[in-house]
Amino acid sequence: MSTRRTVRRLPLHLAAALTIVICLFPVYWMITTSFKPNRDIQSEHPQLLPQTWTLDHFKRAIDAEGFGLFWRNSVLVTLGAVLLALIVALGASFAVARMRWRGRRQFMLMVFVAQMAPWESLIIPVYIISRDTDMLDRLPTLTLVYFMMTLPFTIVVLRGFIATIPVELEESAQVDGCTRFGAFRHVAFPLLAPGLMATSLFGYITAWNEFAYANFLIIKQQDHRTLPVWLSSFHNTFGTDWGATMAASTLFALPALAVFLLLQRHVTSGFAAGAVKG
Amino acid sequence: MSVVHERTAPRPLTRPPRRTPGPARRATMSGVWPYLLVAPAVLGMLYLLVYPLARAVLISFQDFGLRQLILGDAHFVGFDNYRTLLTDPRFWTVVRRTFLFMAVNVALIMVLSTLVALMIERLGRRWRTAVLSSLVLTWAMPVVAATTVFQWLFHSEFGIVNHGLTGLGFTSFEGYPWLAHGGAAFGILVTLVVWQSVPFAAITLYSALTTVPSELYEAARLDGASGFRVFRSVTLPIVRPIFMLVLSLEVIWTFRAFVQIWVMTRGGPGDATTILPVYAVQTALAQQRYDLGSAASMVTVVLMSGILIVYFRQMFRQEAEL
Secondary structure (H helix, E strand, O other), rough: HHHHHHHHHHHHHHHHHHHHHHHHHHHHHHHHHHHOHHHHHHHOOOOOOOOOOHHHHHHHHHHOOOOOHHHHHHHHHHHHHHHHHHHHHHHHHHOOOOOOOOOOHHHHHHHHHHHOHHHHHHHHHHHHHHHHHHOOOOOOHHHHHHHHHHHHHHHHHHHHHHHOOOOOHHHHHHHHHOOHHHHHHHHHHHHHHHHHHHHHHHHHHHHHHHHHHHHOOHHHHHHHOOHHHHHHHHHHHHOOHHHHHHHHHHHHHHHHHHHHHHOOOHHHHOOOOOOOOO | HHHHHHHHHHEEEOOOOOOOHHHHHHHOOOOHHHHHHHHHHHHHHHHHHHHHHHHHHHHOOEEOOOHHHHOOOEEOOOOOOHHHHHHHHHHHHHHHHHHHHHHHHHHHHHHHHHHHHHHHHHOOOOHHHHHHHHHHHHOOOOHHHHHHHHHHHHOOOOOOOHHHHOOOOOOHHHOOOHHHHHHHHHHHHHHHHHHHHHHHHHHHHHHOOOOOOOHHHHHHHHHHOHHHHHHEEEEEHHHHHHHHHHHHHHHHHHHHHHHHHHOOOOOOOOOOOOHHHHHHHHHHHHOOHHHHHHHHHHHHHHHHHHHHHHHHHHHHOOOOOO
């Protein structure tokens, strides 16, 4: 009985295994290449499992010129953008979820449209505006752009989170003598913490991965580049050293992979739709 | 986190749960407060989205090259840029290629992700977790990192793909320079985009599938419906709205392949992987024809907005309260 069941379900499980292999192989290959010594990387017979392990490539990637600097730039820009988006979105989503006012519908419509903004088609005007206002080659410019990229999603999600918190909780706090905003801060805000956390992590990923604007808005000041741009020009840094290139890719991808696995429940519930797109 | 999760789970695509009108009305607060609270968001959208868009429209009607960028004395030329663009056969080749790229990508993404979603639904708990986890990992892979890895996978000399193909007997792939051939480069980019896009589509479709009540399946089976018939008459009508949403999102997101293309081929070899956004940026920033580049961008936006309208209609039909 159970064998027959196993046989009947075999095609299904084969398909599942194939899906897993196709999904994971590039990631696996990136990680193992970065641990292999050069002679194994440039061999006629690549091994699926590394025979000898080495950390040389990681050392070379970290010691590469500017790695620490670009890493710092990326962190600064993304943190700035996410914090700014969180603060602005918190105010806006409170107004939308808890207050009635004229223009609320129009505001949300604007947010939904902004979420689908054609960023790829705005590179040229943003470049020209930055040039006119002397904002080219400066990290705050990138912070502002990333802030705008993550803001609509943050508003939409936070509004949903705030709506799930019963307003009665805040009302009873107000009866006990809290002000309207005091009630929100002391009662609703702690309940919102997980939502804030998840939302900001997704915003963080979007900004961490962004390439196009970082590439076209930072031109002359090479010290202000961010990690994705640095990685995309690996030929200049590492030449044909694929081990170091893969080590650098691994170091760059690791935070994103960790965040996604951490938030897997949210990701698989469809919560992140529209937030992060590879 | 679990509270939040449960309440958002059945309505995917970032739609918050329906609010009851009662408590909200009690919480009414009139005055300037709501306007002050949304002001930073509105100002941000006006300066960082509306203004650049307006500026792009303006530039596309001006004579705007390197001289005008430095001196700022651009003047109006009406529809000249659009005329130049629309009479350029290269532009039309790029438009056709953009649609081809979009059609191939979206078709592959939708077919594969539907199959994967249906498969996940039929799997047991342990297999399901394994497949979902690997989908999530793929989805999490940063675009630039994935693009770099694909360049390594398809490396002509030491790439594992060429090695595997040679090993399987296709000896013509020994040392095959993928990125030097237009068709092959196009194929790699499609593979990369599909590999990166399927996880999101499959997971979203799967979470839509879980909302189909199992009683409906039982009833259909009692009525003697075949597997395909059940899918067409029970599953599809319920999943269709989410399917349409994912479809339109994927169509719009095709243009985001700009990053993969720029990092891997810059639109080359020749013009083989140049799609509209790549063309626009090349024209503007490489040839300093900001006017023509903006015009091409505006054509892109017009093309996209057609699809966007479909997307928003679907979305607002879902959205109970805006």
